[in-house]
Amino acid sequence: MSRVMVITEKPTAAKRIAHALDDNKTPMEVKKRGASYYDCKRGTDELIVVYALGHLFELKQTVKGWTYPRMETSWVPKYEVEKKATQTKPIINLIKRLAKDVDTFVVATDHDIEGSLIGYLTLKYACKADPMVARRMLFSTLTDSEIQNAFDNMSGTLDFPMIEAGQVRHEIDWLYGINLTRVLTLAVKNTAGWFKIVSTGRVQGPTLSYIAEREQEVNLFVPYPFWIIQAKTVHNDMEIELEYSKKRIDTKNDAENIVKDLDGKTAHVDSINSRTTAQQPHPPFNLSTLQSEAYRHFGFKPSRTLAVAQSLYLDAIISYPRTSSEKLPQTLDLKEILKGLGKMKNYSSMVKQVVQAGNLIPVQGKKSDPAHPAIHPTGSKPTKQLTPTEKKLYDLIVRRFLSLFGESAVKEHLRADIKHEDYLLYLRGLRILKHGWMEFYGPYTKTNEKELPDISEGDSFLLSPVNDEERYTQPPSRFNPSSLLKLLERENLGTKATRARIVDSIKSRGYTLNDKFELSTLGYALFETLEKYMPDILSPELTRHLEKEMNDILQERTNRVDVLSRAKGDLLELLENFKLQEGKIGNELVTGLQRYWKSKEELGECPKCREGTLRVIRSSKTGKRFVGCSNYSKSKCDQTFPLPQKGDLSPLDMTCPHCGYQMFQVVSGRRKWETCINWTECPGRKDELKALEEQRKKRTEKPQKENKK
Amino acid sequence: MSFCTICGRVAWNKSDFCRYHKEALDGLQSSYELWRKASELSWDEYIEKLCQIDETGRWVLDVAEQIRSGDGLSTPT
Ligand SMILES: [Zn+2]
Numbered sequence: 001m002s003r004v005m006v007i008t009e010k011p012t013a014a015k016r017i018a019h020a021l022d023d024n025k026t027p028m029e030v031k032k033r034g035a036s037y038y039d040c041k042r043g044t045d046e047l048i049v050v051y052a053l054g055h056l057f058e059l060k061q062t063v064k065g066w067t068y069p070r071m072e073t074s075w076v077p078k079y080e081v082e083k084k085a086t087q088t089k090p091i092i093n094l095i096k097r098l099a100k101d102v103d104t105f106v107v108a109t110d111h112d113i114e115g116s117l118i119g120y121l122t123l124k125y126a127c128k129a130d131p132m133v134a135r136r137m138l139f140s141t142l143t144d145s146e147i148q149n150a151f152d153n154m155s156g157t158l159d160f161p162m163i164e165a166g167q168v169r170h171e172i173d174w175l176y177g178i179n180l181t182r183v184l185t186l187a188v189k190n191t192a193g194w195f196k197i198v199s200t201g202r203v204q205g206p207t208l209s210y211i212a213e214r215e216q217e218v219n220l221f222v223p224y225p226f227w228i229i230q231a232k233t234v235h236n237d238m239e240i241e242l243e244y245s246k247k248r249i250d251t252k253n254d255a256e257n258i259v260k261d262l263d264g265k266t267a268h269v270d271s272i273n274s275r276t277t278a279q280q281p282h283p284p285f286n287l288s289t290l291q292s293e294a295y296r297h298f299g300f301k302p303s304r305t306l307a308v309a310q311s312l313y314l315d316a317i318i319s320y321p322r323t324s325s326e327k328l329p330q331t332l333d334l335k336e337i338l339k340g341l342g343k344m345k346n347y348s349s350m351v352k353q354v355v356q357a358g359n360l361i362p363v364q365g366k367k368s369d370p371a372h373p374a375i376h377p378t379g380s381k382p383t384k385q386l387t388p389t390e391k392k393l394y395d396l397i398v399r400r401f402l403s404l405f406g407e408s409a410v411k412e413h414l415r416a417d418i419k420h421e422d423y424l425l426y427l428r429g430l431r432i433l434k435h436g437w438m439e440f441y442g443p444y445t446k447t448n449e450k451e452l453p454d455i456s457e458g459d460s461f462l463l464s465p466v467n468d469e470e471r472y473t474q475p476p477s478r479f480n481p482s483s484l485l486k487l488l489e490r491e492n493l494g495t496k497a498t499r500a501r502i503v504d505s506i507k508s509r510g511y512t513l514n515d516k517f518e519l520s521t522l523g524y525a526l527f528e529t530l531e532k533y534m535p536d537i538l539s540p541e542l543t544r545h546l547e548k549e550m551n552d553i554l555q556e557r558t559n560r561v562d563v564l565s566r567a568k569g570d571l572l573e574l575l576e577n578f579k580l581q582e583g584k585i586g587n588e589l590v591t592g593l594q595r596y597w598k599s600k601e602e603l604g605e606c607p608k609c610r611e612g613t614l615r616v617i618r619s620s621k622t623g624k625r626f627v628g629c630s631n632y633s634k635s636k637c638d639q640t641f642p643l644p645q646k647g648d649l650s651p652l653d654m655t656c657p658h659c660g661y662q663m664f665q666v667v668s669g670r671r672k673w674e675t676c677i678n679w680t681e682c683p684g685r686k687d688e689l690k691a692l693e694e695q696r697k698k699r700t701e702k703p704q705k706e707n708k709k
Numbered sequence: 710m711s712f713c714t715i716c717g718r719v720a721w722n723k724s725d726f727c728r729y730h731k732e733a734l735d736g737l738q739s740s741y742e743l744w745r746k747a748s749e750l751s752w753d754e755y756i757e758k759l760c761q762i763d764e765t766g767r768w769v770l771d772v773a774e775q776i777r778s779g780d781g782l783s784t785p786t
Contacts, residue, residue, distance in 0.1 A: 218766055226747070472762055
């Protein structure tokens with residue numbers, strides 16, 4: 001009998017793998033001081049299934065000092081670097097003890113760069129085992145049959161190119177992130193004496209740059225006017241809206257002439273044309289298409305979709321979600337998956353239809369991934385009650401999968417051409433002749449079906465009323481989490497595993513303000529400073545170059561040591577250059593930070609304790625905002641002021657002429673006014689409030705008058 | 710060193726504005742011709758229009774509001 005240690009990535013994965021590998025499907029969980037492992041029997045072997053917690057080891061600098069440059073690192077237990085990671089300590093200790101009398105080590109972490117690295121580091125630093133003799137299980141779903149198959153046919157060697165690529169990415173990210181963040185933070189500290197972490201990194205820099213560029217386009221946008229023609233008619237007692245053949249009229253004069261020529265005139269149906277189109281099913285999901293579809297239908301942020309998909313994967317009901325592939329391999333047992341789905345109440349009738357139609361060749365997409373197929377359901381039943389969020393995402397994945405076997409949808413586009421002299425108007429209809437795959441994809445399809453009214457060639461209409469309406473060109477839209485993620489993918493920045501986190505961190509560090517990714521004053525200060533002194537950090541070239549080098553490691557065209565030494569050389573050169581300009585960098589960041597703090601949080605010195613700073617605070621109970629003193633939390637000062645609940649606030653460099661309190665500006669929509677923090681009590685504001693009220697009244701009356709004109 | 714009269718950033722090449730507000734002013738001035746052709750607005754009416762419509766970019770709006778308040782920036786020649 002031999003003792004085999006199986007290293008998995010997470011507790012839930014360990015449980016499933018142990019369950020699948022134990023001959024009696026009853027592995028024993030052995031708990032030891034804040035950690036546990038699973039004991040199983042398989043044939044004559046004793047299996048010890050242990051788990052990591054994602055990464056158990058992290059990089060740490062080997063030479064002391066919070067300064068730069070720092071180029072040398074070593075892998076240490078995560079709890080030594082991250083104070084919060086206390087859970088990793090008992091796990092590492094347990095693995096260390098258990099590894100002492102093990103005959104064979106098997107890595108069963110996720111089959112991708114991070115998973116391979118987690119397995120390797122656990123093996124090397126917790127088990128103290130020789131990675132050269134360890135073995136590797138490869139799988140894309142956590143179903144019993146796939147796990148057993150992966151164990152019985154495991155590879156005799158670890159995937160070293162993947163491990164090296166992963167290691168190098170961690171090392172270079174550490175080098176750039178740590179050193180550049182220190183450049184910026186120390187520049188601020190040495191200039192103003194404040195310690196405020198100002199961070200940047202290999203992927204964060206270019207991401208910030210894309211957001212700033214878009215922000216500038218929006219802020220510099222000058223809209224242009226154009227006019228549209230709106231024409232109506234009545235046919236069989238039904239009001240019908242007609243579409244003018246030219247979507248945009250460039251001048252007011254032309255628009256008015258068209259209205260003059262058409263209003264009250266008779267037009268006739270010149271012809272009715274129809275055209276049919278066939279639409280194939282959408283390809284299978286990869287992570288990015290799943291994320292964007294989940295955002296569209298449920299409003300889930302990409303990071304949330306990934307987390308939910310991960311939990312569905314750990315429950316073995318979908319395949320591994322971190323995949324770029326849009327293909328389902330021929331080796332996949334589709335019949336078995338359909339059989340499983342057929343047993344679920346929600347999908348049984350759809351599965352029946354798929355099986356009856358007999359087309360079991362799914363539509364495939366273009367993108368592929370060497371390690372994993374496209375995301376698909378496994379057909380296994382969930383072992384637990386799914387949360388509402390999980391249910392939604394699972395339904396989307398199952399329906400997408402079923403739709404792959406559907407026939408093309410056939411649409412009929414109808415267009416009636418309606419003429420008055422040389423003027424042409426349209427009436428459009430869209431009929432779905434055959435739903436095909438749309439029936440399976442159900443609520444997630446866009447149909448836009450619209451009946452064409454019952455009309456024939458030669459029918460005539462009275463055009464009334466015909467109007468023109470002034471419109472304006474639209475600025476480019478700001479990013480949302482999903483469109484930003486897509487851009488990063490298109491630009492090949494970051495990886496499918498890291499992009500969602502980068503998108504989140506831009507916001508959590510205060511560089512953007514809301515889900516629309518509007519750049520904050522801090523974001524601007526950082527962007528402007530980097531643009532001036534470190535433009536290379538904002539350019540996607542640096543990171544694209546690294547992704548290429550990693551790819552070359554995967555293809556065994558280069559190796560980790562060479563890539564790392566080149567990266568260190570480049571970085572050292574950059575850092576020397578920054579050191580010379582530290583004072584200038586510090587000045588710009590400090591000015592930006594001052595503006596940021598001023599505009600976002602602070603409204604000057606507290607008039608009561610003369611020590612604290614007045615800040616905008618949100619009540620955790622009511623969600624309403626008010627002004628409070630920063631000494632409040634220390635129970636030293638209880639000064640508060642009410643605030644208007646709507647609009648952006650920014651302090652003004654002046655005090656109220658009536659009461660002497662700090663003044664601030666409120667911008668709400670198109671309205672902008674100035675008041676003091678004492679506005680509800682201030683003797684000078686009473687008249688002002690009245691005047692404001694009167695102005696408001698006038699404003700609401702005015703548009704009515706204009707309408708009458 | 711002089712600063713932008715709108716946002717306090719460092720002013721751009723002896724102008725009253727930072728590079729963003731200067732660029733916004735340039736855009737605003739060069740777009741007037743197209744507006745004039747399209748709807749025969751006077752310069753003042755054009756500025757008023759930009760202040761009113763939602764699509765106007767923030768920096769353009771800042772500049773338009775400053776012009777409307779009459780600080781001496783005049784019609785481009
Ligand atoms: Zn400015």
